[in-house]
Amino acid sequence: MKFVATFKTGALASALLLAVAAGAQAGTGPAEISAHARALQAQAINLDTHLDTPALFSQPGWKISDRHAFKDDGSQIDYPRMVEGGLDGGFWVIYTGQGARDEAGNLKARDAGLARLAEIREMVAANAGTFELATTADDAARIKAAGKKSVYISMENAYPLEHDPSLLSFYYRQGLRMISLAHIGHNDFADSAGMGVAPEGEHGGLSEKGRALVAQANRLGIVLDQSHASNAVFDQMLELSRAPIILSHSGAYDVFAHSRNIDDARIRALAKKGGVIQVNSLGGYLIDTGATPEYRAERRKVYASFGDRHELTAEEREQAKAKLAELDAKYGIRKADFDDYMRHLLHIIEVAGWEHVGLGADWDGGGGVDGYEDITALPKVVQALLDAGYDDRQVSAILGGNTVRLIREVQALADPEAVKAALE
Numbered sequence: 431m432k433f434v435a436t437f438k439t440g441a442l443a444s445a446l447l448l449a450v451a452a453g454a455q456a457g458t459g460p461a462e463i464s465a466h467a468r469a470l471q472a473q474a475i476n477l478d479t480h481l482d483t484p485a486l487f488s489q490p491g492w493k494i495s496d497r498h499a500f501k502d503d504g505s506q507i508d509y510p511r512m513v514e515g516g517l518d519g520g521f522w523v524i525y526t527g528q529g530a531r532d533e534a535g536n537l538k539a540r541d542a543g544l545a546r547l548a549e550i551r552e553m554v555a556a557n558a559g560t561f562e563l564a565t566t567a568d569d570a571a572r573i574k575a576a577g578k579k580s581v582y583i584s585m586e587n588a589y590p591l592e593h594d595p596s597l598l599s600f601y602y603r604q605g606l607r608m609i610s611l612a613h614i615g616h617n618d619f620a621d622s623a624g625m626g627v628a629p630e631g632e633h634g635g636l637s638e639k640g641r642a643l644v645a646q647a648n649r650l651g652i653v654l655d656q657s658h659a660s661n662a663v664f665d666q667m668l669e670l671s672r673a674p675i676i677l678s679h680s681g682a683y684d685v686f687a688h689s690r691n692i693d694d695a696r697i698r699a700l701a702k703k704g705g706v707i708q709v710n711s712l713g714g715y716l717i718d719t720g721a722t723p724e725y726r727a728e729r730r731k732v733y734a735s736f737g738d739r740h741e742l743t744a745e746e747r748e749q750a751k752a753k754l755a756e757l758d759a760k761y762g763i764r765k766a767d768f769d770d771y772m773r774h775l776l777h778i779i780e781v782a783g784w785e786h787v788g789l790g791a792d793w794d795g796g797g798g799v800d801g802y803e804d805i806t807a808l809p810k811v812v813q814a815l816l817d818a819g820y821d822d823r824q825v826s827a828i829l830g831g832n833t834v835r836l837i838r839e840v841q842a843l844a845d846p847e848a849v850k851a852a853l854e
């Protein structure tokens with residue numbers, strides 16, 4: 431047994447902590463899923479707008495067609511578990527961590543983005559009986575009817591385009607239909623929201639280059655994703671974009687004041703312009719876990735002491751888990767659970783209106799909480815929404831209908847000439 435290796439910073443830690451916490455009872459959501467909830471899900475189009483699973487595609491021995499267990503390798507999505515959880519597909523992410531913003535860094539990012547794009551397309555090609563590339567709003571229903579899972583492609587952090595923004599046309603031709611501008615650090619396109627307290631902006635929102643990218647994404651009918659960017663970027667993107675925008679994986683600032691979350695006034699502004707917010711399940715954004723800089727430093731030391739996590743044996747993995755559990759106890763770390771996730775989701779539905787909310791749990795990118803560890807737990811959200819009083823039409827919209835509508839609207843506002851030029 432090996433650790434899945436390419437989690438983003440902190441994601442492996444979250445995965446391990448969750449594994450440690452597994453078995454807890456309180457706050458872990460509905461124990462039973464009703465026949466009604468299952469039937470509703472079977473009828474709905476269930477999409478998640480931020481699947482970081484492509485980071486696993488290049489891992490030796492890891493296959494999307496195999497069933498994995500979260501407790502064994504920390505992974506949260508694969509074909510058998512998508513079937514069990516009722517997920518019909520979603521946006522599969524080309525993620526690039528923000529690195530040096532010089533020529534060498536930009537070229538490295540360019541290559542990393544292209545490599546990840548190829549890996550996603552190769553996964554689909556190698557699993558043609560179970561997955562299919564999706565590029566239009568109608569594809570989601572068509573692919574579900576064909577008994578397959580849809581693979582829309584998105585990019586998290588436009589860093590791979592810094593060297594040459596015109597590559598966006600190539601990505602579009604290869605299937606890219608959603609893009610976010612920045613990740614946890616500022617880049618040449620936009621300011622980041624940072625990781626807790628918002629850092630001082632560099633561009634005061636979007637740079638000139640960022641504005642040009644927004645305009646080009648509009649022309650091509652690529653959905654603009656504001657998750658991870660600063661509030662100023664939100665305001666400017668909302669103003670500038672001709673099409674409604676998405677927050678592919680975000681939470682509510684008014685529930686937990688973290689710079690990765692968005693406040694109620696902005697949620698209302700998003701909805702007013704026809705946008706959609708997809709609710710994130712990354713524990714550290716949902717609640718104050720009590721993690722201090724000292725705790726994080728000690729945790730990094732534990733990781734360092736275990737060396738290359740690709741090479742860990744099952745025994746070493748258990749040892750790492752035990753050390754992390756010890757550390758959590760020492761610092762009194764609280765773990766987010768299913769109820770914490772629902773608190774954000776229900777709050778956002780109330781503020782935005784059910785027509786403007788969906789799910790972007792950040793699976794395989796640090797998402798998942800106690801009682802909501804992998805995609806097999808998706809029916810719990812369906813049950814919890816029904817229990818909260820939402821009807822079939824509303825729940826179905828939240829599960830994916832709203833995302834499909836957004837894709838349709840954004841593509842309808844594209845410039846046919848620009849699309850034609852990109853496809854040539």
Ligand SMILES: [Zn+2]
Pocket residue numbers: 586658679792795
């Ligand atoms: Zn993210």
